[in-house]
Amino acid sequence: MRFFWILLLSMMLSIGLSGEELLFRSNEMGMPLERIQDYRRDEFTNVLSVDKEEDTEIRRLYTDGEITKKWEKVRSKGGIEEKYYEDGELSSINKYDNNGLLLEEISYLEGEVNERRAYVYVQGLLKEIILFNGNDQKVWSTRFLRSSAGRLRKMIREGEKDEGRVSLFRYSTGTLMEEWHGTRGTGNLFRLDASGNTLSEERWEENVLTEHTEFFKSEEGKRSITENMQEGFAVYRQYDDRDRVVLERTTQQGSLIEEIIQQYEGDDLTIKQRRTPGLKEKWTYEYNQDGDLEQEEYVKNGNLIKVTVYTGEDTYYEDLYRNEIPVIRVFYSEDRKTGEEFLDSYEH
Secondary structure, eight states: OHHHHHHHHHHHHTSOOOSSOEEEEOOTTOOOOEEEOGGGGGGOSEEEEEEEETTEEEEEEEETTEEEEEEEEEEETTEEEEEEEETTEEEEEEEEOTTOOEEEEEEEETTEEEEEEEEEEETTEEEEEEEEETTSOEEEEEEEEEOTTSOEEEEEEEETTTTTEEEEEEEETTEEEEEEEESSSSEEEEEEOTTSOEEEEEEEETTEEEEEEEEEEETTEEEEEEEETTTTEEEEEEEOTTSOEEEEEEEETTEEEEEEEEEEETTEEEEEEEEETTEEEEEEEEEOTTSOEEEEEEEETTEEEEEEEEOSSSEEEEEEEETTEEEEEEEEETTEEEEEEEOTTOOO
């Protein structure tokens, strides 16, 4: 979310202003989508106004005529300060130097400082990030160590939760080849090819290799094999062109433990099948035109067991089947059972 606001504010800087208030058709995030005239304000749910005077720029997002978000940007010799308000309350302050480097982020909660991040640079390269709590006490810091060429070699995380956590980066002829993330003897090691694709991943526990994953490509697409040395099982996975797992097969000493097959249409998972010794399960999903899940069907060993129909954001009901016949309907709200009824097809 922090990256989004930085990106949004950068987009706002690119709009030329001449001292007059400009109006734009917008969305709920406050992005300027289309320049409009004042008489068209009532045509849109979200309208963004932009007003600039000398070194001050103010942007207000109107939702149904009410101000819901506001951005204030002030330039000075020392740099740029940006304030963001939501529902009339100060939410955050970002400070930049004159070259656009982020120096400080301050977030507020109910009018009080919630946390502060300070960014330290050396010759334009990030050297350290320090997080302070609302009492301005240091919580953690991340230090970045670089080579003489400016390449990142090491990240050191120091703080209560991640004390001693280190990230190491190894290069070959200027290309990143390995990454390590963890403590001294426990963590994950990644090996990469020249294009930055992961070739393998290893999990180490107290200097002992516990799991190894190998990635490879074939005519059918991306594949991977994971071997777990502690539990003695292996997992084979197939991926689609969007890196989603479409087949996952787990075996132990050559015997099947579990197989999961998933089918997608666009962004939506439409079919999921699961097979274990003595059990076959299938879930079928249907969506409405907005992409929201509308219905889910569950079949067990070839028999229809349950159909779930989603009626609202937090409401749904389940039709339970016996011998392929719906017998009872159970209603839910916010995942809590609210009632049930026998269906007409049920013979008392």
